[in-house]
Amino acid sequence: MGSITFPKLLVVDFTNANLKPGSSSWSTICNDIRVALENHGCFIALYDGVSPNLQESVFLAADELFDLPIEMKIKNIVEKPYHGYVGQMPIVPLHEGLGIDYATELKGAQSFTDLMWPNGNQSFCETSMLFSRAVAKLDHMVVKMLFESYGLEKKDSDSHIDSTTYLLRYLKYRAPEMNETTMAFPSHTDKSFLTILHQNHISGLEIKARNEEWITVEFPPKSFVVMAGDACKAWSNNRVLSPNHKVTLDHKGKETRYTIALFSFLAKPVKVPDEFVDAEHPLQFKPFDHVDLLNFYITENGRKSQDILKDFCGI
Ligand SMILES: O=C(O)CCC(=O)C(=O)O
Ligand SMILES: [Fe+2]
Numbered sequence: 619m620g621s622i623t624f625p626k627l628l629v630v631d632f633t634n635a636n637l638k639p640g641s642s643s644w645s646t647i648c649n650d651i652r653v654a655l656e657n658h659g660c661f662i663a664l665y666d667g668v669s670p671n672l673q674e675s676v677f678l679a680a681d682e683l684f685d686l687p688i689e690m691k692i693k694n695i696v697e698k699p700y701h702g703y704v705g706q707m708p709i710v711p712l713h714e715g716l717g718i719d720y721a722t723e724l725k726g727a728q729s730f731t732d733l734m735w736p737n738g739n740q741s742f743c744e745t746s747m748l749f750s751r752a753v754a755k756l757d758h759m760v761v762k763m764l765f766e767s768y769g770l771e772k773k774d775s776d777s778h779i780d781s782t783t784y785l786l787r788y789l790k791y792r793a794p795e796m797n798e799t800t801m802a803f804p805s806h807t808d809k810s811f812l813t814i815l816h817q818n819h820i821s822g823l824e825i826k827a828r829n830e831e832w833i834t835v836e837f838p839p840k841s842f843v844v845m846a847g848d849a850c851k852a853w854s855n856n857r858v859l860s861p862n863h864k865v866t867l868d869h870k871g872k873e874t875r876y877t878i879a880l881f882s883f884l885a886k887p888v889k890v891p892d893e894f895v896d897a898e899h900p901l902q903f904k905p906f907d908h909v910d911l912l913n914f915y916i917t918e919n920g921r922k923s924q925d926i927l928k929d930f931c932g933i
Pocket of ligand 1: 808
């Protein structure tokens with residue numbers, strides 16, 4: 619039927635040429651995606667919108683980027699929290715990351731490239747932008763399906779997509795030494811609306827399901843993990859789960875893990891649609907500006923919070 623349930627996480631096949639709005643496989647997948655996002659907050663997508671060449675290029679681009687001297691990488695300073703350079707942190711010694719804001723737009727990809735390579739690196743700029751655009755198309759499809767599955771109108775998903783901006787993050791995890799922690803990225807929820815992850819051949823992602831069980835995400839080669847962030851949970855009036863997740867590496871592993879992650883953010887207020895509110899489902903969250911959720915997250919109360927949406931915008 620176009621989608622199969624692997625041991626734990628749903629795998630959705632977006633490569634099916636018959637997957638068109640209105641078809642029976644489309645309606646089945648709309649429903650499957652909603653159930654997966656409500657139960658686990660994520661699913662695995664088989665998607666051929668990123669060509670094998672582009673997949674290869676984006677990991678070569680990652681090599682090139684992380685090989686830059688640290689003095690260059692720390693220039694990736696972005697006003698929005700968690701958008702810029704992260705690394706050299708004693709509590710997460712294996713991890714390093716850089717971010718390109720507005721990555722689907724030429725000016726976003728170009729200004730990041732110019733900052734890292736003052737003498738130019740057109741292939742990096744092009745690869746990052748083309749990869750972001752290709753993955754953003756998958757994001758658009760998931761948004762359309764999720765809205766449709768909840769009975770919302772096409773104009774609502776169109777307006778959501780029109781107001782979405784994308785952050786592309788290149789994430790690196792070096793293999794741990796024998797005496798080092800294997801915790802490569804601590805448990806957290808994403809602050810995005812949706813996150814789409816693409817990894818090289820080294821796994822390590824674990825997701826906490828609603829029943830508190832940690833699920834190791836083994837995704838088929840060349841696939842993508844689609845995950846809901848806190849903004850999606852808020853928008854859905856608490857129907858969708860924004861799962862806790864973390865990255866753990868193996869002492870036996872010797873190779874570097876790369877993840878290329880596309881995070882979506884809303885440029886208009888995040889607001890629960892009226893359709894999600896009734897006597898049985900009272901409104902749980904006030905409307906908010908997406909960037910304010912990020913800004914709250916870096917305050918002392920935000921960091922301490924066990925339930926960030928309740929503390930930030932709960933009713
Ligand atoms: O590397 C991964 O698989 C996950 C990265 C992640 O969770 C994040 O950057 O928010
Ligand atoms: Fe994350």
